[in-house]
Amino acid sequence: MTDPIQNTRILLASRPDGEPTADNFRIEHVPVPEPAEGEVLLRTIYLSLDPYMRGRMNDAKSYAAPVELGAVMEGGTVAEVVESRDPSLVPGDIVLSHLGWQAYGVLPAGQVRKLDPSRAPVSTAVGVLGMPGFTAYAGLLEIGRPQPGETVVVAAAAGPVGSAVGQIARIKGARAVGIAGGAQKVAWLEELGFDVALDHRSPTFKDDLKAAVPDGIDVYFENVGGHVWDAVLPRLNTYARVPVCGLVAHYNDTELPPGPDRAPRLMQTILTKSLTVRGFIQNEFVKTHYKAFQADAAGWIADGSLRHKEDIVQGLENAPEAFFGMLKGKNFGKLLVQVGDDPTR
Incomplete structure (x- = not known):
């Protein structure tokens, strides 16, 4: 019997007091979830890192609910459909999603949007076209x-x-x-x-x-x-x-x-x-x-009248450090974490 595929995900372990640190996050490995009827299993290709995420780490009233302690850090993602239990999507489709800081995740098919890789690089869906x-x-x-x-x-x-x-x-x-x-x-x-x-x-x-x-x-x-x-x-x-x-x-x-x-x-x-x-x-x-x-x-x-630059960090485990740098202005262009292979490139 083969072991189940493991999902790497980064959780909010504690709320920061001032600048966030590595201690505010926890990396864990769990089995990849299975989709139910009407859902899709997604593999993250790109994770978008954005300044608003800092506010979601606080337990404070805002325009959106904070990330709960022990929950996956939230974030926009570009992902590949691995398994689909909805007729609107098939394995191999590339979608705009909101999986957060994890390598795999399950979402209702209605909560993702199919992307056309021939129209623009799929990474732009969380950048200049997102x-x-x-x-x-x-x-x-x-x-x-x-x-x-x-x-x-x-x-x-x-x-x-x-x-x-x-x-x-x-x-x-x-x-x-x-x-x-x-x-x-x-x-x-x-x-x-x-x-x-x-x-x-x-x-x-x-x-x-x-x-x-x-x-x-x-x-x-x-x-x-x-x-x-x-x-x-x-x-x-x-x-x-x-x-x-x-x-x-x-x-x-x-x-x-x-x-x-x-x-x-x-x-x-x-x-x-x-x-x-x-x-x-x-x-x-x-x-x-x-x-x-x-x-x-x-x-x-x-x-050519609207150009963009991407700053791509490799590996989900490097997301926290890249996030800290972004809050200090160290990124140059749209900051992305490449979590997995991009089949469109």
């Missing part, structure tokens, strides 16, 4: 609403969301200013066609930003916070729009930052400049914008 790309598209176009000739500034601009924001802004006729960390990322933004690329680590960053936006900022796509936001706020024009999709600089905070209370200054600026500051979660726009996003993004990729 949640990050859609976050950029919906947040920028629905909330930011850039007009031709306006100035759009985006932080973490070398990441999967920020790079798409800047390129879409350019497609729409706006001027794109990207902010990233380090010379290599700044050079990449210049290669992508950003009008200006700035290094937030530079000691002259505030002055550099001021020089880059002589007519002020009309749209600031916020996904970082911290000292970048402090530099941007005084440069916002009257009626500027600020879509807020993340605050990665603060995800590991355990208390309020030191210094004076800055809320009055912020509220006064919002009032006197008639700013629109709007937080959003990308799934609130799925029904109204996702179909258009898929068509537009595919066309832009095909004609």
Whole structure:
């Protein structure tokens, strides 16, 4: 009798206090589950690592429930159907799924979406053609609403969301200013066609930003916070729009930052400049914008006006360390963990 195939999975072992550590995770090996009627057994090819996962590690009220202690860390995945008990899918199909940090998993067939490997590399389903790309598209176009000739500034601009924001802004006729960390990322933004690329680590960053936006900022796509936001706020024009999709600089905070209370200054600026500051979660726009996003993004990729970069880490066991690095801005492009072989490459 042969031993059952083992599934490797990474569980949330404890909740972090500040920066997460390896002790917050536990790797275990269990038998691969069997699908019931209407379900499929999936083998993970790519696991997407994204900043929102840090918030799910906390036991705090948010827009989504936290990961329970002892549960598999959550995450979007591209997977191959190994066994199917639903007529809509067959073994060998490649699907977009939400298996989390594990090598195998079972899901109802209705909870996965079949991918067409001939349309684009399947990894893009969790990148430029997936949640990050859609976050950029919906947040920028629905909330930011850039007009031709306006100035759009985006932080973490070398990441999967920020790079798409800047390129879409350019497609729409706006001027794109990207902010990233380090010379290599700044050079990449210049290669992508950003009008200006700035290094937030530079000691002259505030002055550099001021020089880059002589007519002020009309749209600031916020996904970082911290000292970048402090530099941007005084440069916002009257009626500027600020879509807020993340605050990665603060995800590991355990208390309020030191210094004076800055809320009055912020509220006064919002009032006197008639700013629109709007937080959003990308799934609130799925029904109204996702179909258009898929068509537009595919066309832009095909004609070369929307480019992307992937940062692929090999091996599920390396997911925690890659995740820690992402929270510090060490990744360069869309961060993926290749968990298993990709039969489409």
